[in-house]
Amino acid sequence: MKKIALRIDDIGASSKKYEVYSNYPFCNFLFIKYIYPFKAWGPYNELTEDEWKKIFDILVKYNAKLTVGITSSWVTEKNELIPFYEKFPNQSEILKNAQKNGLIDIANHGNLHCVLGKHLPLPFSSNRKYHREFWDYLEYDVHDKNLKNSQNILNNWLGYKPTLLIPPGNVYSIKTVKAALKYSIEYINSYNTIPYQRIKIINNNNVFAFHDKDIKAINGFSWLNKNIKKLAQSNDLVFVKDLQHE
Numbered sequence: 001m002k003k004i005a006l007r008i009d010d011i012g013a014s015s016k017k018y019e020v021y022s023n024y025p026f027c028n029f030l031f032i033k034y035i036y037p038f039k040a041w042g043p044y045n046e047l048t049e050d051e052w053k054k055i056f057d058i059l060v061k062y063n064a065k066l067t068v069g070i071t072s073s074w075v076t077e078k079n080e081l082i083p084f085y086e087k088f089p090n091q092s093e094i095l096k097n098a099q100k101n102g103l104i105d106i107a108n109h110g111n112l113h114c115v116l117g118k119h120l121p122l123p124f125s126s127n128r129k130y131h132r133e134f135w136d137y138l139e140y141d142v143h144d145k146n147l148k149n150s151q152n153i154l155n156n157w158l159g160y161k162p163t164l165l166i167p168p169g170n171v172y173s174i175k176t177v178k179a180a181l182k183y184s185i186e187y188i189n190s191y192n193t194i195p196y197q198r199i200k201i202i203n204n205n206n207v208f209a210f211h212d213k214d215i216k217a218i219n220g221f222s223w224l225n226k227n228i229k230k231l232a233q234s235n236d237l238v239f240v241k242d243l244q245h246e
């Protein structure tokens with residue numbers, strides 16, 4: 001059977017609060033971009049413990065695995081950083097247990113998901129471009145510091161450093177790759193594939209990627225159930241890191 005990996009991103013990312021923009025022309029004006037149908041992204045809330053339990057039930061029902069992209073620090077309005085396990089203690093506990101049980105695999109989805117200090121909503125325009133973390137125009141030290149801090153936070157929480165990096169918004173560069181190699185990252189999953197020896201790039205050909213927003217704010221659990229059910233009929237639903245030899 002073909003292998004397909006399910007992947008959810010943006011867990012713990014404060015971009016869900018601050019990334020506010022509209023895809024409609026002239027609708028990035030003040031409050032308009034906060035209202036559906038003009039609103040294109042945030043704000044929406046973090047998945048709760050009970051909502052995670054519903055996701056786990058769906059995974060068990062279809063014998064599926066899920067790779068979970070965690071953004072390790074919540075960024076506040078004052079540029080303070082709060083580790084995921086302190087900001088969301090209940091969710092982090094239930095995720096840690098699911099990881100131990102082999103139901104999910106936790107991956108690094110950046111430390112901030114944004115450019116620090118540029119993350120707050122703008123009154124008259126979109127701030128989407130600042131809700132990517134690993135832009136090539138940033139100094140190498142920023143890539144290095146963010147990866148070092150995120151891997152340390154994940155290690156404090158889980159007791160090990162994840163080996164998979166999912167760059168936020170598929171944005172990363174050679175600077176990111178060089179820094180990632182220093183902090184135990186072995187694989188990068190992105191549709192943007194930068195060839196570089198010593199690191200394995202897993203493209204998105206066999207990845208079904210979605211966001212917490214798809215469940216929380218747009219499509220709900222029936223959408224998730226329907227998609228996983230359909231995929232499970234003719235595929236083996238594995239972790240992203242299991243696609244490394246595909």
Ligand SMILES: [Zn+2]
Pocket residue numbers: 009010013109113168169
């Ligand atoms: Zn993301």
